[in-house]
Amino acid sequence: MAYQVTARKWRPQRFDEVVGQQHITTTLTNALHSGRVAQCYLFTGPRGVGKTTSARILAKALNCKDRSQTPDPCGQCPSCVAITDSTSMDVLEIDGASNNSVDDVRELREIVRYIPTEGAYKVYIIDEVHMLSTAAFNALLKTLEEPPPRVVFVFATTEVQEVPETILSRCQRFNFRRIPTTLIASHLEKITNEEGISADQESLYLLAHRADGALRDAESLLDQVVSFSDAVSAQTVGEVLGLVDRTVFFDAAQAIAAGDGARLLDLVAAVIDGGGDIEEFVRGFVEHSSHMLFTKVQSSADKLEVADTERVRYEEAVADLAEQDLLRIVQTLMELDADLRNSLQPRFRTELALVRLAHMGNAVDVGRLLSRLASLEAAVGAGGTRVPPRRPTSPASPTAQSPAPATRQRAEAVDQPPPPVPPPIREEGPEAEASSAVPTPPPAGPIDVNELQTHWPRVTHVVRETQPSAGTFLQEVTRMQLEGSVLTLFFAPEERFGMGQVGKAHEAVSSAIAQITGHQLRVRCSPDQGGGGATGQDPTPAPQPPKSQVQPPAPVTGPPQQAQSGDKKDLTPPVRAVLDAIDGEIV
Ligand SMILES: [Zn+2]
Structure with missing residues (x-):
C-alpha cells in the first residue's frame, strides 16, 4: 500500500474520533438525531484543530445510506466511500483562497440550483471563507437568504473577524478550540502504539508542545521525526526540531x-x-x-x-x-x-x-524578619539586652541560599504588606525605665526619613498594585532625602531605567505615601552620586537619632560595595542583637 502521511491516514471518520472538540461534535450529533440541521454553519478556530474534518463527517452523516440509529456515518456505503475519496457529486469542497472572485460564486450559485443526485443533501464546504472578495460575499448572500432545500453550507475560517456581519448572522457558529497538549500527546501515543513505532512519553510531549494546539501539525512533526529515526526519543525529537535539551x-x-x-x-x-x-x-x-x-x-x-x-x-x-x-x-x-x-x-x-x-539575589520574606524583630523587642523590653536564642535556619530557606552578603543586602520584599509590628511590651518598674534599649515611638508632627523607611514596603506594595514596574523598581532605591515636602529618591547610577520608571509614576508614589502615612510629599528621582549617608538618614534637616535607638529594619539599602563597611565591635549590645536576629549588617 502506498505511504500515507499520518494526518491523512488518521483523519477522524466519526464524530467521536475528533480530538478535543466535544462541545461541537455533541451539538452536531444532537442536531442530526433530532433532524434539525441548519442550512449554514460557520466553523472558526486555529488551523489544524479539526474544522474541515468535522465538516466532512457532517456531510457524510447527512448523506449516509446506512445511518440507522447512530448519528455517525457508516463509512461503508457508496456515499460514505465517495465522500472519503473526494469523488462525491454531492459534496463540494471549495478553497476560498483560490476561488474568491464574484464569478466563482456565481458559478456556485448556478450549481446550487441542481437537485442532489445520490444522497439526500448537497453540502458545500468553503474553506478559508474569509478570503472571498466583498463582491463574492454579496453574491453568496443572495443564496444564503433563500437557500434551496436540502442544501447545507459549511464555512471554515481561521479569521472570523474578516467575515462580514451579514454572513455571520445567517450561520450557526462553532468555535473550535486549540487542543490541549495532553490530549495531543495521548493521541500521538495511540498512533505510535498502533503503528508499532517506539516512542517515549517525554518525546511525544515535546512534539505536542511544539504543535501548539494544532493536532495536524503534531502529526506532521511525528512523520518528520519518524523519517529521521525509527525510534522516537527526546533526543531525536530535539535534533530534528532543533530543540534545546x-x-x-x-x-x-x-x-x-x-x-x-x-x-x-x-x-x-x-x-x-x-x-x-x-x-x-x-x-x-x-x-x-x-x-x-x-x-x-x-x-x-x-x-x-x-x-x-x-x-x-x-x-x-x-x-x-x-x-x-x-x-x-x-x-x-x-x-x-x-x-x-x-x-x-x-x-x-x-x-x-x-x-x-x-x-539579583533571592527574595527574603520581610514579614518573617519583622516577626523575629518583634519577638526580640519583646525580650529586650522585658529584661534588658537578653537576646532570644537564634532560630535554626532550615536548609531550604531562601536566606540560607543567598549567594553572598552583598546580594542578601539587596534582597527584595515579597509582594505582601508586612504584618504590623506589635508594640513593645513594657514592664513597669525602674529596670524598664532605665533600659536605654526600649524603642521610642515614632515622633509626632512632620514625617522624617526614618519613619518613611519603616513604611516603605507598604508603599512599594500599594504602588505595585497599579504600576507593577515602578513598584518593583522602588525597591532599588539606595537612599532617600527629605527637604520640606520634597522627597528625593536616589538610585544607583546604573539603574537609570528603573529610575525612569519610578519617575514616570511619581504621582502614584506620592499618593501611596499619603495613603499610608497621611503626609503629602512631592516625589522626585535622582542618580546617587555617593553624597549623603547610605543609611538613608536625612543628612541635614532631620535630627540624628540617638545611637542606642533600635533602628527598624531598613528595606532601603545601600549599593553592594558599601555593604561590608560595618564593624559590629563598635555597636551597642541592643543594636548588635538586632543585627544578629535579622542577619543584617550596618551599611
Ligand atoms: Zn454510509
Whole structure:
C-alpha cells in the first residue's frame, strides 16, 4: 500500500474520533438525531484543530445510506466511500483562497440550483471563507437568504473577524478550540502504539508542545521525526526540531538560584557550541520557568502539561526558589524574548540578562524578619539586652541560599504588606525605665526619613498594585532625602531605567505615601552620586537619632560595595542583637 502521511491516514471518520472538540461534535450529533440541521454553519478556530474534518463527517452523516440509529456515518456505503475519496457529486469542497472572485460564486450559485443526485443533501464546504472578495460575499448572500432545500453550507475560517456581519448572522457558529497538549500527546501515543513505532512519553510531549494546539501539525512533526529515526526519543525529537535539551533549563534555573553567573555563561556556550539556536533556548527557558512558577504557585506539578517523569523534576527544582524569584525570572525572560527579535547581538543580550538574574539575589520574606524583630523587642523590653536564642535556619530557606552578603543586602520584599509590628511590651518598674534599649515611638508632627523607611514596603506594595514596574523598581532605591515636602529618591547610577520608571509614576508614589502615612510629599528621582549617608538618614534637616535607638529594619539599602563597611565591635549590645536576629549588617 502506498505511504500515507499520518494526518491523512488518521483523519477522524466519526464524530467521536475528533480530538478535543466535544462541545461541537455533541451539538452536531444532537442536531442530526433530532433532524434539525441548519442550512449554514460557520466553523472558526486555529488551523489544524479539526474544522474541515468535522465538516466532512457532517456531510457524510447527512448523506449516509446506512445511518440507522447512530448519528455517525457508516463509512461503508457508496456515499460514505465517495465522500472519503473526494469523488462525491454531492459534496463540494471549495478553497476560498483560490476561488474568491464574484464569478466563482456565481458559478456556485448556478450549481446550487441542481437537485442532489445520490444522497439526500448537497453540502458545500468553503474553506478559508474569509478570503472571498466583498463582491463574492454579496453574491453568496443572495443564496444564503433563500437557500434551496436540502442544501447545507459549511464555512471554515481561521479569521472570523474578516467575515462580514451579514454572513455571520445567517450561520450557526462553532468555535473550535486549540487542543490541549495532553490530549495531543495521548493521541500521538495511540498512533505510535498502533503503528508499532517506539516512542517515549517525554518525546511525544515535546512534539505536542511544539504543535501548539494544532493536532495536524503534531502529526506532521511525528512523520518528520519518524523519517529521521525509527525510534522516537527526546533526543531525536530535539535534533530534528532543533530543540534545546531540557536538562539545560533545569541546570540554568539551578544556577540562577545559586547566584552562579559563571555556570550560566558556560551553559549558554554549551548550547551554542552544540549547534543550538539562542532564540530557541530563550523561548524554551520562558516555557520552562513558567512551568516552575505554576508548580510553585500550585504547590504541585500535577496540572502541568508535561510527561509524568518530568513532574517530579519540576517539584524538586522549585524547592530552592521563592515565588517572587520565579515571577522575576519569567518576566525578565519574556522581555528578553521580545527584545531578541530586534537584537543584533542575541547571545550577548541573553548572557547579560541571565547574569543579571543570577545577581539579583533571592527574595527574603520581610514579614518573617519583622516577626523575629518583634519577638526580640519583646525580650529586650522585658529584661534588658537578653537576646532570644537564634532560630535554626532550615536548609531550604531562601536566606540560607543567598549567594553572598552583598546580594542578601539587596534582597527584595515579597509582594505582601508586612504584618504590623506589635508594640513593645513594657514592664513597669525602674529596670524598664532605665533600659536605654526600649524603642521610642515614632515622633509626632512632620514625617522624617526614618519613619518613611519603616513604611516603605507598604508603599512599594500599594504602588505595585497599579504600576507593577515602578513598584518593583522602588525597591532599588539606595537612599532617600527629605527637604520640606520634597522627597528625593536616589538610585544607583546604573539603574537609570528603573529610575525612569519610578519617575514616570511619581504621582502614584506620592499618593501611596499619603495613603499610608497621611503626609503629602512631592516625589522626585535622582542618580546617587555617593553624597549623603547610605543609611538613608536625612543628612541635614532631620535630627540624628540617638545611637542606642533600635533602628527598624531598613528595606532601603545601600549599593553592594558599601555593604561590608560595618564593624559590629563598635555597636551597642541592643543594636548588635538586632543585627544578629535579622542577619543584617550596618551599611
Ligand atoms: Zn454510509
